[in-house]
Amino acid sequence: MPLLVMCTSDSIKAKISKLLRMQQSDNPGEAANAAAFVEKLCKEHGISPEECSPDYDPERDVAVYWCMGKPFKRVDHAAWSLLSRVAEHFNGQTVNRSARAGEPGYFENQSVIEVLATKGNKVQIELYYEYLYEVMEKLADKAKAEHVAAGFHGDRAFRGNFRKGFARAIGQKLREQRKQQEHEEHCQAPEVGGGLALLKRNEIEQREVQALVKHRFPRLGSGRAATFGGSGTRAGVVAGNSTSVSRQMSRSSAPALTGYLLLFLLTPDYLEEI
Numbered sequence: 001m002p003l004l005v006m007c008t009s010d011s012i013k014a015k016i017s018k019l020l021r022m023q024q025s026d027n028p029g030e031a032a033n034a035a036a037f038v039e040k041l042c043k044e045h046g047i048s049p050e051e052c053s054p055d056y057d058p059e060r061d062v063a064v065y066w067c068m069g070k071p072f073k074r075v076d077h078a079a080w081s082l083l084s085r086v087a088e089h090f091n092g093q094t095v096n097r098s099a100r101a102g103e104p105g106y107f108e109n110q111s112v113i114e115v116l117a118t119k120g121n122k123v124q125i126e127l128y129y130e131y132l133y134e135v136m137e138k139l140a141d142k143a144k145a146e147h148v149a150a151g152f153h154g155d156r157a158f159r160g161n162f163r164k165g166f167a168r169a170i171g172q173k174l175r176e177q178r179k180q181q182e183h184e185e186h187c188q189a190p191e192v193g194g195g196l197a198l199l200k201r202n203e204i205e206q207r208e209v210q211a212l213v214k215h216r217f218p219r220l221g222s223g224r225a226a227t228f229g230g231s232g233t234r235a236g237v238v239a240g241n242s243t244s245v246s247r248q249m250s251r252s253s254a255p256a257l258t259g260y261l262l263l264f265l266l267t268p269d270y271l272e273e274i
Contacts, residue, residue, distance in 0.1 A: 013052040016038055016041050017052040019037050020049060048060065060119050061204055061205060062119050063211065064119050064122060065212060066115055067112045067114050067115070069083065069112070069133075071099065071110040071112050072110065075096055077164060078136070078160070078163035078166070079113070079167075080094065080096055080113055081167040081171060082133060082166075082167040082170060083113055083115065083129050084171075086129045086174065087117055088174070088175075090121040091118065091206045091209060092121060092209055093209055093210075094116070095116070095213070096113055097114055098110065114216075116209050116216070117205075135243055136163055136166045139239045139243075140159045141159070143159070143162045147159075147231075154231055157230065157232070158231045159232065162239070164233065165235065166237070166239050169240025169241045170245060173240070173245045174245055177245060185199055
């Protein structure tokens with residue numbers, strides 16, 4: 001019996017390995033479909049894509065840290081919020097800090113975002129965030145152009161608020177997706193495919209990451225909340241709600257902005273703390 005289980009596991013990993021290679025295809029549709037099957041098979045069998053890679057690292061659950069995004073003088077709250085929600089989705093955490101003297105790639109005291117996550121989740125966080133960030137920037141540019149074309153002023157503030165609204169909506173969708181996945185895994189029978197194993201992995205990854213956070217930032221505070229609201233916010237929320245957060249999403253699937261500005265004009269703005 002153990003031999004049969006091992007053979008079955010090896011065949012699944014071989015199939016996933018082939019699909020991972022297909023994800024590198026220049027054909028967006030083929031790459032997206034391959035990514036969808038990878039996620040489905042990994043979830044069903046309680047394994048990660050990294051386990052199927054030729055250079056699989058058995059220490060994938062070891063927590064690591066790295067910096068992401070462009071350095072900036074002041075905190076880019078939209079980018080930080082978006083990256084934080086993506087990292088959280090993969091059991092990671094972000095910390096906004098000042099660059100240290102001599103830190104490669106940064107000037108001293110520049111604001112940088114440090115990501116802390118397990119080694120096995122690093123690539124997924126990077127790819128997922130880069131895709132969503134690109135979508136956010138393109139939609140924000142288009143929304144600003146519509147705003148200006150309609151004869152309104154304050155295009156810079158409009159774009160900034162749009163980005164914050166988009167990031168918040170994506171964050172909410174990711175939390176809902178995570179909650180739904182955990183519910184489904186709880187309901188799975190043990191013989192179906194290891195839903196409980198996936199929940200256990202989440203616990204392990206979260207524990208490893210929190211230990212690293214406490215080690216690197218023993219006095220970490222909660223930070224100051226950013227204001228949320230103003231012209232452009234509602235349009236950003238609508239755009240975020242219309243954007244897929246599925247990992248099989250192709251880069252060409254960004255939603256059209258038609259009507260977003262009109263919806264904003266018809267909806268009262270609101271202000272609250274995030």
